[in-house]
Amino acid sequence: MNLIFRLIRVMIAALYDQWRGRRLTLLGESALRFRVWPTDLDLNLHMTNARYFSVMDLGRTDLMIRVGLGNAILKNRWQPVLGAANVRFRRSLRPFQRFTLVSRVLxxxxxxxxxxxxxxxxxxxxxxxxxxxxxxxxxxxVTPAQVLAALGVDDPSPPMPDAVAAWQPLTVAAVT
Structure with a gap:
Protein backbone atom coordinates (compact mmCIF):
# COMPACT_ATOMS: atom_id res chain seq x y z
CA MET A 1 0.00 0.00 0.00
CA ASN A 2 1.41 3.36 -0.97
CA LEU A 3 -0.25 5.19 1.94
CA ILE A 4 1.73 3.53 4.72
CA PHE A 5 1.78 6.51 7.12
CA ARG A 6 -1.95 7.08 6.72
CA LEU A 7 -2.55 3.34 7.23
CA ILE A 8 -0.51 3.33 10.44
CA ARG A 9 -2.41 6.37 11.74
CA VAL A 10 -5.79 4.80 10.90
CA MET A 11 -4.89 1.47 12.53
CA ILE A 12 -3.51 3.05 15.71
CA ALA A 13 -6.57 5.29 16.12
CA ALA A 14 -9.01 2.41 15.50
CA LEU A 15 -7.16 0.05 17.84
CA TYR A 16 -6.97 2.75 20.52
CA ASP A 17 -10.74 3.24 20.30
CA GLN A 18 -11.23 -0.53 20.58
CA TRP A 19 -9.03 -0.58 23.67
CA ARG A 20 -11.11 2.27 25.16
CA GLY A 21 -14.29 0.27 24.53
CA ARG A 22 -15.56 2.52 21.74
CA ARG A 23 -16.81 0.12 19.11
CA LEU A 24 -18.97 0.82 16.09
CA THR A 25 -22.08 -1.19 15.44
CA LEU A 26 -22.09 -3.19 12.22
CA LEU A 27 -24.20 -0.54 10.50
CA GLY A 28 -22.40 2.42 12.09
CA GLU A 29 -20.42 4.98 10.11
CA SER A 30 -16.68 5.33 10.20
CA ALA A 31 -15.43 8.87 9.54
CA LEU A 32 -11.79 9.63 8.71
CA ARG A 33 -10.41 13.09 8.06
CA PHE A 34 -7.68 13.61 5.48
CA ARG A 35 -5.98 16.29 3.45
CA VAL A 36 -4.96 16.08 -0.21
CA TRP A 37 -1.16 16.03 -0.33
CA PRO A 38 1.01 16.72 -3.41
CA THR A 39 1.70 12.97 -3.70
CA ASP A 40 -2.05 12.44 -4.22
CA LEU A 41 -2.21 14.65 -7.33
CA ASP A 42 -2.27 13.89 -11.03
CA LEU A 43 -1.17 16.12 -13.91
CA ASN A 44 -4.39 18.14 -13.63
CA LEU A 45 -3.44 19.07 -10.05
CA HIS A 46 -6.37 17.35 -8.39
CA MET A 47 -6.53 14.07 -6.53
CA THR A 48 -5.94 11.27 -9.00
CA ASN A 49 -8.73 8.73 -9.48
CA ALA A 50 -6.58 5.86 -8.25
CA ARG A 51 -5.97 7.62 -4.93
CA TYR A 52 -9.72 7.63 -4.22
CA PHE A 53 -9.62 3.83 -4.23
CA SER A 54 -6.56 3.78 -1.96
CA VAL A 55 -8.22 6.12 0.52
CA MET A 56 -11.35 3.95 0.45
CA ASP A 57 -9.12 0.96 1.36
CA LEU A 58 -8.24 2.90 4.51
CA GLY A 59 -11.92 3.43 5.23
CA ARG A 60 -12.65 -0.29 4.96
CA THR A 61 -9.68 -1.09 7.21
CA ASP A 62 -10.90 1.40 9.80
CA LEU A 63 -14.45 0.04 9.61
CA MET A 64 -13.32 -3.59 10.00
CA ILE A 65 -11.28 -2.77 13.10
CA ARG A 66 -13.90 -0.50 14.67
CA VAL A 67 -16.74 -3.03 14.35
CA GLY A 68 -14.53 -5.64 16.01
CA LEU A 69 -13.45 -7.85 13.12
CA GLY A 70 -9.69 -7.42 13.64
CA ASN A 71 -9.19 -10.51 15.80
CA ALA A 72 -11.40 -12.72 13.61
CA ILE A 73 -9.52 -11.62 10.50
CA LEU A 74 -6.16 -12.46 12.06
CA LYS A 75 -7.29 -15.67 13.77
CA ASN A 76 -9.05 -17.10 10.72
CA ARG A 77 -6.61 -15.64 8.18
CA TRP A 78 -9.44 -13.97 6.33
CA GLN A 79 -8.46 -11.72 3.48
CA PRO A 80 -10.80 -8.88 2.53
CA VAL A 81 -11.26 -8.58 -1.24
CA LEU A 82 -13.34 -6.44 -3.55
CA GLY A 83 -15.51 -8.02 -6.20
CA ALA A 84 -16.67 -4.80 -7.80
CA ALA A 85 -16.85 -1.05 -7.35
CA ASN A 86 -19.04 1.68 -8.71
CA VAL A 87 -17.74 5.21 -8.17
CA ARG A 88 -19.28 8.52 -9.07
CA PHE A 89 -17.00 11.55 -9.04
CA ARG A 90 -18.88 14.78 -8.37
CA ARG A 91 -16.20 17.42 -7.78
CA SER A 92 -12.43 17.60 -7.73
CA LEU A 93 -10.30 17.50 -4.62
CA ARG A 94 -7.61 20.17 -4.86
CA PRO A 95 -4.13 20.34 -3.31
CA PHE A 96 -4.19 20.63 0.50
CA GLN A 97 -7.99 20.47 0.58
CA ARG A 98 -9.49 18.77 3.62
CA PHE A 99 -12.02 16.00 3.18
CA THR A 100 -13.78 13.39 5.24
CA LEU A 101 -14.21 9.79 4.18
CA VAL A 102 -17.41 8.26 5.56
CA SER A 103 -17.65 4.46 5.24
CA ARG A 104 -20.54 2.19 6.14
CA VAL A 105 -22.05 -1.23 5.47
CA LEU A 106 -25.22 -0.97 3.41
CA VAL A 142 -16.33 -16.63 3.84
CA THR A 143 -20.07 -16.05 3.94
CA PRO A 144 -21.47 -12.88 5.49
CA ALA A 145 -23.24 -15.18 8.00
CA GLN A 146 -19.82 -16.41 9.18
CA VAL A 147 -18.55 -12.83 9.42
CA LEU A 148 -21.60 -11.80 11.43
CA ALA A 149 -21.18 -14.83 13.70
CA ALA A 150 -17.62 -13.70 14.47
CA LEU A 151 -19.13 -10.42 15.64
CA GLY A 152 -21.80 -12.19 17.68
CA VAL A 153 -24.50 -10.76 15.43
CA ASP A 154 -27.28 -12.66 13.70
CA ASP A 155 -29.32 -9.73 12.43
CA PRO A 156 -30.87 -9.94 9.00
CA SER A 157 -29.50 -7.66 6.32
CA PRO A 158 -31.12 -4.27 5.91
CA PRO A 159 -33.12 -4.12 2.68
CA MET A 160 -30.86 -3.85 -0.34
CA PRO A 161 -31.21 -0.33 -1.77
CA ASP A 162 -32.78 -0.36 -5.24
CA ALA A 163 -29.68 1.31 -6.68
CA VAL A 164 -27.47 -1.48 -5.30
CA ALA A 165 -29.80 -4.23 -6.52
CA ALA A 166 -29.86 -2.71 -10.02
CA TRP A 167 -26.11 -2.18 -10.01
CA GLN A 168 -24.98 -5.61 -8.81
CA PRO A 169 -22.16 -6.70 -11.08
CA LEU A 170 -23.01 -8.88 -14.01
CA THR A 171 -22.36 -12.58 -13.71
CA VAL A 172 -20.13 -14.33 -16.21
CA ALA A 173 -23.20 -16.07 -17.68
CA ALA A 174 -24.85 -12.70 -18.32
CA VAL A 175 -21.78 -11.45 -20.20
CA THR A 176 -21.38 -14.45 -22.51
Missing amino acids: CWDDKYIFMEHRLETAQGVAAIAVMQGAFVARGSV
Missing part, protein backbone atom coordinates in the same frame (compact mmCIF):
# COMPACT_ATOMS: atom_id res chain seq x y z
CA CYS A 107 -26.40 -4.58 3.32
CA TRP A 108 -25.32 -8.12 2.52
CA ASP A 109 -26.53 -11.17 0.67
CA ASP A 110 -25.46 -14.83 0.79
CA LYS A 111 -21.98 -14.11 -0.58
CA TYR A 112 -21.16 -10.39 -0.50
CA ILE A 113 -21.16 -7.39 1.77
CA PHE A 114 -22.04 -4.06 0.14
CA MET A 115 -20.43 -0.91 1.47
CA GLU A 116 -20.68 2.78 0.73
CA HIS A 117 -17.86 5.33 0.81
CA ARG A 118 -18.51 9.07 0.63
CA LEU A 119 -15.75 11.64 0.29
CA GLU A 120 -17.18 14.86 1.69
CA THR A 121 -15.88 18.41 1.72
CA ALA A 122 -17.26 21.71 3.00
CA GLN A 123 -18.68 22.19 -0.51
CA GLY A 124 -20.51 18.82 -0.52
CA VAL A 125 -19.92 15.28 -1.72
CA ALA A 126 -16.80 14.96 -3.89
CA ALA A 127 -17.28 11.27 -4.68
CA ILE A 128 -19.52 8.39 -3.67
CA ALA A 129 -18.82 4.70 -4.16
CA VAL A 130 -20.58 1.40 -3.61
CA MET A 131 -18.29 -1.56 -3.14
CA GLN A 132 -19.08 -5.26 -3.30
CA GLY A 133 -16.72 -7.06 -0.97
CA ALA A 134 -16.13 -10.39 0.65
CA PHE A 135 -13.63 -12.22 2.78
CA VAL A 136 -11.76 -15.23 1.47
CA ALA A 137 -9.89 -17.94 3.34
CA ARG A 138 -8.21 -21.06 2.04
CA GLY A 139 -9.46 -20.46 -1.48
CA SER A 140 -13.14 -20.04 -0.66
CA VAL A 141 -15.47 -17.19 0.20
